[in-house]
Amino acid sequence: QQPVQSPQAVILREGEDAVINCSSSKALYSVHWYRQKHGEAPVFLMILLKGGEQKGHEKISASFNEKKQQSSLYLTASQLSYSGTYFCGTQGGSEKLVFGKGTKLTVNP
Amino acid sequence: DAGVIQSPRHEVTEMGQEVTLRCKPISGHDYLFWYRQTMMRGLELLIYFNNNVPIDDSGMPEDRFSAKMPNASFSTLKIQPSEPRDSAVYFCASSFIRDAYGYTFGSGTRLTVV
Numbered sequence: 001q002q003p004v005q006s007p008q009a010v011i012l013r014e015g016e017d018a019v020i021n022c023s024s025s026k027a028l029y030s031v032h033w034y035r036q037k038h039g040e041a042p043v044f045l046m047i048l049l050k051g052g053e054q055k056g057h058e059k060i061s062a063s064f065n066e067k068k069q070q071s072s073l074y075l076t077a078s079q080l081s082y083s084g085t086y087f088c089g090t091q092g093g094s095e096k097l098v099f100g101k102g103t104k105l106t107v108n109p
Numbered sequence: 110d111a112g113v114i115q116s117p118r119h120e121v122t123e124m125g126q127e128v129t130l131r132c133k134p135i136s137g138h139d140y141l142f143w144y145r146q147t148m149m150r151g152l153e154l155l156i157y158f159n160n161n162v163p164i165d166d167s168g169m170p171e172d173r174f175s176a177k178m179p180n181a182s183f184s185t186l187k188i189q190p191s192e193p194r195d196s197a198v199y200f201c202a203s204s205f206i207r208d209a210y211g212y213t214f215g216s217g218t219r220l221t222v223v
Contacts (some may be wrong), residue, residue: 041200044210044211087151097212098154
């Protein structure tokens with residue numbers, strides 16, 4: 001039931017783009033995205049609901065394909081501050097939010 | 110708002126001792142969640158409450174774990190007796206109307222059982 005994230009890790013240079021994918025074997029009601037920096041708590045980025053539109057602000061956006069039970073997080077023109085581990089969390093029929101194992105993003109100067 | 114407040118930040122205890130972790134959710138939030146994070150298993154949901162009522166505790170690993178929410182502003186997670194495999198970072202999170210606004214996590218409690 002745990003969603004699968006890919007890739008597990010990605011290294012970028014500042015200004016490059018990245019895509020992080022999240023897929024589930026179950027029908028999804030919603031997908032959350034969080035970023036966690038080392039030694040800190042996860043921080044909420046955005047939520048995508050079934051039937052909702054693609055979300056985003058500034059250079060971070062996400063999409064939700066309900067039929068494929070997949071979501072993707074898009075990071076455009078990455079900044080050093082984008083470094084961290086990105087988690088997707090999925091909700092199926094219940095209220096439980098189940099997190100993937102995370103994608104470690106490193107942005108270098 | 111001060112956000113979700115957890116205490117203590119760090120706890121080191123000996124195997125067999127009782128450990129109590131504390132959480133104060135954001136005022137007005139109606140959902141409270143306890144998660145455990147380890148390198149091997151990632152973020153695992155242990156239990157969650159809605160309006161102070163436990164809704165799903167299927168993630169609680171064993172009877173050694175228990176959680177309470179006596180009122181809207183306080184929750185505890187207790188481990189008795191503690192074991193080395195309980196070592197992890199325990200996060201409390203709260204949210205309002207479940208899906209609408211995402212979860213706000215506390216800073217976590219890093220538990221080490223020796």
